Amino acid sequence: MADWPFDSLRARLDYEPVELRFGTSGRRGEVRHLSQLEVYINALAEIEYLQSLPPGEGGTRRGAPFYIACDLRPSCTRRVAEQGGRGEIVQAVVRAALDAGMRPVNLGRIPTPALAHYALARACGSVMVTGSHIPFDRNGYKLNTARGELLKKDEAPVNERVARVRAALYRQPFDASPFDGRGDFKAGHRELPPESGEARDEYIERYAEFFAGRPLLGMRVLCYQHSAVGRDILVEILERLGARAIAAGRSGTFVPIDTENVQDELVAAIQGMADRAAAEHGPIDAVASTDGDSDRPLLLGIEAGRLLFFGGDLLGMVTAEFLGADAVVVPVSCNDAIDRGSLRPALEPRTRIGSPYVIEGMERARRKGRRAVCGWEANGGFLTGSAITRAGRTLSPLPTRDALLPLLAVLAAARERGCGVAGLFARLPQRRSRAALIRDFPRPASAAMMRRFSPTDERVREAAFDPLSLTGEEGGIVAPSPSAASELGRIREELQRLFTPELGFSPVAGIxxxxxxxxxxxSGEVAHVRPSGNADELRIYAVADDQARADAIARAGVAEPDGILRRMERMAC
Structure with missing residues (x-):
């Protein structure tokens, strides 16, 4: 505080600011820390960064439209008493856009991909205010350039600009600042610009035109609505395509749905909804839903009346086959069934986790001349990196996570093949996956674990044992030094003390x-441990030849107090 002039805004703040950080994709934080000042600083800096870019790199110009939307979290547009009175995040973004010389356009509460589809078609920047799938007490936003998402290469120059904007605002005399001591606007509540429904309508038409006719005629689909921002859009498009859409489970309070961490309790609750719907309307063919901002799908098939959850990475495989993709990009966390099936010739090198990495991989595939390029994440969010033509109809590229395309493609594929949804997945290589997590896992502890079980030589990206061979970036061979071989031997031995034969594990063959x-x-099984990029969470991704074994690996990972992840934590201390 001594570094700031006594009459400056920073000196007069009556709280200690917690700076917003980039997560896996976009910025996320606890609502209690999201002052309007903090949101404004970051949004203004990011918009100014867009204005500094040339048009070919997604730049925008002062005076151009700037599109803004949000999900159904209360803190997006109003203050939440339970979170220290914080909120009205959209209002802060609108003010930042105005002060940057843009023309903010309010597209209302729509899915993240609907906003991106509308803005990209007009070569304009946009911001989606959303916490995505993370808990109610968190929120954030995601900025898109005029060409698509911010990529990882953008983060360093954006952060430099954020630091400059922060310093300028903090040094501003308090009496001249638009912010009060709480970091809120002194002017108080402001109404948002009038809401436009055009983006919602265009998003629906995108899929009504591509899936022309009534390809889902005769299907009954239960739509688990909860608090997903696209819940009514999903019902509308299913009915446009001929399905009987039965809405259930609508919630007036926010429900965080993590499609990578689907718990048995959630499946049981949806099973009850499906049973009641079947009793009233007849047999149900599938259950469809999304996460909070509707960029990650949730699909359950039905076999003998029992719901079966299929992971998002399997939805991606079915969707890519349906679309006839000749290049597919997935992160390292995805189910390795793709390595064993019909998509193997189209598989590009696996990426790090997060849509920006998948997008970069799709761009590399396009530069190699691939024509039908797509990608997806383990959460099921599906991205198209090129125009894709099927049955004479063309779908424009949408290089951001989308939930609607994989849901519709899987249902249409089942209909075309004359089988149920469960039967469709039965045709894939039989590799099953499950993810689980430990919440409130401190990031410093996660970082210590990653260091403990990773080589100090950062060139090494993969190791195979017996005999030892090392692989670096883009598949290059790394010669193992005696010290590296010793270190990797220690890492392997410690992992084998954690993933034991008593828990059903065979020896570690590679990392x-x-x-x-x-x-x-x-044995071919996989256990992948990774800290979340969006929240204080530690995740484990399990892959095995059957669902029961994948579930068992995930459970062993997150068991309290002495599961594998907790033992890894203690070993790393």
Missing amino acids: NWIDGVRVLFA
């Missing part, structure tokens, strides 16, 4: 460090 610590066992 991948592209993103986190991904352990391959001699």
Whole structure:
């Protein structure tokens, strides 16, 4: 505080600011720390960064439209008493856009991909205010350039600009600042600009035109609505395509749905909804839903009346096959069934986790001349990196996570093949996955774990044992030094003390460090440990030949108090 002039805004703040950080994609934080000042600083800096870019790199110009939307979290547009009175995040973004000389346009509460589709079609920048799938007490936002998402290469120059904007605002005399001591606007509540429904309508038409006719005629689909921002859009488009859409589970309070961490309790609750719907309307073919901002799908098939959850990475495989993709990009966390099926010839090198990395991989595939390029994440969010033509109809590229395309593609594929949704997935290589997590896991502890079980030589991205061989960036060979061989031997031995035969594990056959610590066992099973990029969470991704074993690996990982992840934590201390 001594570094700031006594009459400056920073000296007069009556709280200690917590700076917003980039996560896996976008900025996220606890609502209690999201003052309007903090949101404004970051949004203004990012918009000014867009204005500094040439048009070919996604730049925008002063005076151009700047599109803004949000999900259904209360803190997006109003203050939340339970979170220290913080909120009205959209209002802060609107003010930042105005002060940057833009023309903010309010597109309302729509899915993240609907906002991106509308803004990209007009070569304009945009911001989606959303906490995505993370808990109610968190929120954030995601900025898109006029060409797509901010990529990892953008983060360093953006952060430099944020630091400059922060310093200028903090040094401003308090009497001249638009912010009060709480970091709120002195002017108080401001109404948002009038809401436009055009983006919502264009998003629906995107899929009504591509899936022309009534390809889902005769299907009954239960739509688990909870608090997903796209809940009514999902019902509308399913009915446009001929399905009977049965809405259920609508919630007036925010429900965080993590499609990578689907718990048995959630499946049981949806099973009850499906049973009641079947009793009233007849047999149900599938259950469809999304996460909070509707960029990650949730799909459950039905077999003998029992719901079956299919992971998002499997949805991605079915969707890519349906679209006839000749290049697919997935992160290292995705199910390795893709390595064993019909998509193997189209598979590009696996990336780190996060849509910016997948987008960069799709761009590399395009530069190699691939024509039908797509990608997806383990959460099911599906991205198209090129125009894709099927049955004479063309779908424009949408290089951001989308939930609607994989849901519709899987249902349409099942209909075309004359099988149920469960039967469709039964045709894939039988590799099953499960993810689980420990919440409120301190990031310093996660970082210590990653260091403990990773080589000090940062060139090494993968190791295979018996005999030892090392792989670096883009598949290059790294010669193992005696010290590296000793270190890797220690890492392998410690992992085998954690993933024991008593828990059903075979010896460690290899380790991948592209993103986190991904352990391959001699049996072919996989256990991948990685800290979340968006919250204080530690995740484990499990892959095995059957669902029960994948579930067991995930449970063993997150068991309290002495599961594998907790033992890794203690070993790293």
